[in-house]
Amino acid sequence: MPHPSTPVAIDELLAGLPPVRSVEAAEIVDGPHLVILDDDPTGTQTVADVPVLTSWSTEDLRWGLRQPGRAFFVLINTRSLAAEDAAARNREVVDALTAAARAEGVDFVLASRSDSTLRGHFPLETDVLADELDRHGRPVDGVVIVPAFPDAGRITIDSVHWTRTADGMVPAGETEFARDASFGYRSSNLRDWVAEKTRGRVAAEDVMAITLTDLRTGGPEHVAGLLSGARDRRPIVVDAACDDDLRVLALALHRAESQGTRLLYRVGPAFVRARIGQDASPPLDGAALRAYGAGHGLIAIGSHVGLTTAQLAGLRELGGIEEFELDVPTLLDPSTRDDHIAEVSARAAQAMSRCDVVIRTSRTLVTGADADDSLTIARAVSAALVEAVAATVRRHRPGFVVAKGGITSSDIATDSLHIRRAITRGTLLPGMVSLWEPVTGASAGIAYIVFPGNVGDEHALAHVVRTLRTRG
Known part of the structure; x- marks a missing residue:
């Protein structure tokens, strides 16, 4: 294996691996309802009509x-919460879901959907979910960890999780995402990562590893046998380099679960598409988007990762926008916060009558003394962006809304647009940027675009806005 700090061509990583075992999406059989608890809204980015x-x-x-x-997402947005609040929210959902499933007379399996670059409340969320399932008479045998997201260049080989960069493939622990102020980590090998995140409670050697050889050479029956051997919430990390690998896993999961093994999933977005037997759909085009009407749109940018800043620069090159900045230090000062938000939203609403509008936070990242303090600041800034967007759309109904960043897109969906129930209608970038159609409330019919902070190239945001402009 090359030195971790040296980017590697993906062809070099894939060389010498067993040949892909082809599995059609139609081969995936129905199982229990898959309920995906999404720690931000971006997990919907690979599917349609869910x-x-x-x-x-x-x-x-x-x-x-x-x-x-037989699948739906519940947006719980726990990545934006402190640990105690995230735990409480997971408990609430399991209690309500257990009651709902009992009333409907159906069974379910839970997926805790998190970031494909390994950020989020792990092992907290899977620990809490397993505790709650146990309390409801559904003890968990294994926790299946599958962060791979091939659409966005995140693959796992020999338990090492890799991320695509402009220079090539890099182990996840060497990326900017691993330096996250709230959810940082060092390990790229998922077995070591579990040991690191559990602070040694689970030793790396006690983590089961399902490799590409298991998936591609052994196949579903072999992998189901491995899964069936799990006991006492054993962590199970799974390789995947393409959708076929994930579909082999989906067949194995169904087989193991049908034989009585109880599993809990901690997964990236690509797993959901494979698990429900859905093919990747082509991006929505102008003809499909005409159903959402004409009119200028609003682009809200809260993500601070370098990629988002580069994509904003690409949008500026496209043109046809006016930008309005929410200055973070001003927002953090109670004496200036409210007036600043009111001024920005009034000017943005007026501008939307003549062009597309960007409301963004200032690009200098402000962090706190520790992870919890950084989360507190992030929530305060996100709340201000949400208020500004809400005030803007009250003054001028947008033709579309693009929300850039995971926490940003969650808060704008729930608190700015008051979306309670929606349907994912597809993507605007293959497997990466999803369009929701709100089906209730005042926002029904507005195209809502969930755009993660960490996907696409520097032209991706401009491409999405250009596509949305073809509606008219």
């Missing part, structure tokens, strides 16, 4: 369980 809930009342969850397709 319901999304931003509320987890028993009635909302019963609605989700009644929808066709």
Whole structure:
């Protein structure tokens, strides 16, 4: 294996691996309802026509369980929360979901969907979910960890998780995402990563590893046998370099679960598409987007990763926009915050009558003394952006809304646009940027674009806005 700091061509990584075992999406059989608890809204980016809930009342969850397709997302947005609050939210959902499933007379399996670059509340969320499932008489045998997201260049080989960069493939622990102020880590090998994140509670050698050789040479029956051997919430890390690998895993999961093994998933976005037997759909084009009407749109940018800043520069090159900045130090000062938000939203609403509008936070990242303090600052800035967007759309209904960043897109969906139930309709970039259609409330019919902070190249945001402009 090359030195971790040296970018590697993907062809070099894939050389010498067993040949891909082809599995058609249609081969994936129905199992229990798959309920995806999404720690931000970006997990919907690989699928189409799947319901999304931003509320987890028993009635909302019963609605989700009644929808066709046997899968739905519950946007719990826990990546934006402190650990204690994230734990409480997971408990609430499991309690309500258990009651909803009992009322509907159906079974379910839980996926805790998180970031394909390994950021998020792990092992907290899977620990809490396993505790709650156990309390409801559903003890967990294994926790299946599958962060691979081939569409975005995140693959796992021999348990090492790799991320695509402009220079080539780099182990995830060497990327900017591993230096996240709240969810940073060092390990790229997922077995070591589990040991690191559990602070040694689980030793690396006690983590089961399912390799590409297991998937491609052994196949579903072999992998199901491995899964069936899990006991006592054993972590299981799984390789994947393409959708076929994930579909082999999906067949194995169904086989193991049908024989009584109880599994909990901690996964990236690509897993969902494979698990529900859905093919990758081509990006939506202008003809499909005409259903959402004309009019200028609003682009809200909260993500601070370098890629987002580069994409904003690409949007400026495209032109046809006016930008309005929310200055973070001004937002953090209670004496100036409210007036600043009011001024920005009024000017942005007025501009939207003549062009597309960008509302963004200032690009200098402000962090706190520790991870919790940094999260507090991030929440305060996100809340201000949400207020500015809400005030803007009250003054001028947008033709579309693009939300850039995971926390940003969650908060704008729930608190700016008041989306409670929506359907994912497809993507604007293959497997990476999803379009939601709100189906209830004042925002029904607005095209809502969930654009993660960490996907696409420097031209991706401009491409999405250019495509949305073809609606008219």
